Each structure stands twice: as structure tokens, then as C-alpha cells.
Amino acid sequence: MTNANQDIDSLLKLCKEGSRNAQFEVYNRYYKPMYNTAFRIVKDSHWAEDIMQESFMKAFTKLDTFKGEVTFGAWLKKIVVNHSLDNYKKINKNALESLDSVLYKVEDESSNEDAALDFQQLKAQQVGAAIQSLKENYRIALTLFFIEGYDHEEISEIMGITSGNCRTTISRAKESLLKKLNA
The missing domain is CATH 1.10.1740.10 (RNA polymerase sigma factor, region 2, helix turn helix motif)
Structure with missing residues (x-):
């Protein structure tokens, strides 16, 4: 230990x-x-x-x-x-919050050194915004899977769904996220 x-x-x-x-x-x-x-x-x-x-x-x-x-x-x-x-x-049964309350603001920086960082933050914000715009069960499943690091079995237990349904939900959530990011 x-x-x-x-x-x-x-x-x-x-x-x-x-x-x-x-x-x-x-x-x-x-x-x-x-x-x-x-x-x-x-x-x-x-x-x-x-x-x-x-x-x-x-x-x-x-x-x-x-x-x-x-x-x-x-x-x-x-x-x-x-x-x-x-x-x-x-x-939040039916309420949807504005994405502005979720996203972190990127301050305008004039230096070239900060430009790459700002671009990366902007890309991260776009991904975050796309995740937040997914329907609730997709957003929660992807957050638990990618950000929190839970496996399918743990997510199915947390969300109260079967393991197979969890895999399907995550797969569909990924597809939906990719469509939003490519749009």
C-alpha cells in the first residue's frame, strides 16, 4: 500500500x-x-x-x-x-440552459504565442458545446464514458439501463456528436 x-x-x-x-x-x-x-x-x-x-x-x-x-x-x-x-x-426535466452558461470564455489575446492556445481552447469549446447540445441521455453517457472514465458496465448501472442498451446509447451518442462537429 x-x-x-x-x-x-x-x-x-x-x-x-x-x-x-x-x-x-x-x-x-x-x-x-x-x-x-x-x-x-x-x-x-x-x-x-x-x-x-x-x-x-x-x-x-x-x-x-x-x-x-x-x-x-x-x-x-x-x-x-x-x-x-x-x-x-x-x-431539468424540460428546461434547457443556454450554452453560454456552460462554455468558458476565451479572452482575446493579441500575441502569436497565445494564438495556438486560443485556437485549441476554441476547438475544445466547440466540442463541449456539441456535447452539451446532444439529447440528455447521450450527453450524460458521453460525459461518464469519456470525461469521467467509467466503463460500459458502470455507466449502465448509473443510468439504470442494460449493458447492451448502454453500448448502443454510447455508439449513437458518438455518431450524433460526430455529425454535429462535421456540420
Whole structure:
């Protein structure tokens, strides 16, 4: 076991004993990636912040269910993903947010050195916009697959669909994304 794993294990033990300092340390180690995970799903910074906070609270109260079969980060990420999807489905049944609230703004830079970076950011924004414009189940499936790194089996469990349906959904989502990018 690595030092990092031993360290997180000792922190988790202290968390189970109610140590606020240990909880704060665990929070500081994981809040950025968990926020990013929630943000990619719900597409709203304030909402993602709330989901992340609630997910940490849930994780700390459910630490006894953490068996160590996966890393703590993977276990926490699953809580964040599930909580994000649940909230997204509740609030956004028919609402579509403007893409402007999702995309990061690229500042105008006049130097040639920054031109290549700006172009890459612009391309990334175009891909992001294309993903965000997909229908909900395609967007969520591609986000979980490409960005979050889940496999088909995990995605089918998270989305509540069969493994075969998951593979079909991801395949169709990829085709739809390619069509949007080539348009």
C-alpha cells in the first residue's frame, strides 16, 4: 500500500471517529475534482457546489459502508455522479440552459504565442458545446464514458439501463456528436 493510501486510510479512520480536522483534510484533497465532476453533469457552478457539499456530507455519514474495494476517490466520485444525475433529472426535466452558461470564455489575446492556445481552447469549446447540445441521455453517457472514465458496465448501472442498451446509447451518442462537429 502506498503512503497516500495509508494516509487517506488513517484520515478516514479519524473521520469515522468524528474528527472535523480529518474531514476538512479529506474535503481539501477531493473537492476540486468532485466539483468538476458535478459541474460537467449539471452545467451550473452554484448547483455543482451544492451537490458537491451534499455529496461530502453523505459520504461522511456513510463512511461505514465504504469497504475499501475501490479507492476512496472512486467511491466518493460515484456518490457525486449519482447525486448530480438525480438532481439534474429532478430540476431539468424540460428546461434547457443556454450554452453560454456552460462554455468558458476565451479572452482575446493579441500575441502569436497565445494564438495556438486560443485556437485549441476554441476547438475544445466547440466540442463541449456539441456535447452539451446532444439529447440528455447521450450527453450524460458521453460525459461518464469519456470525461469521467467509467466503463460500459458502470455507466449502465448509473443510468439504470442494460449493458447492451448502454453500448448502443454510447455508439449513437458518438455518431450524433460526430455529425454535429462535421456540420
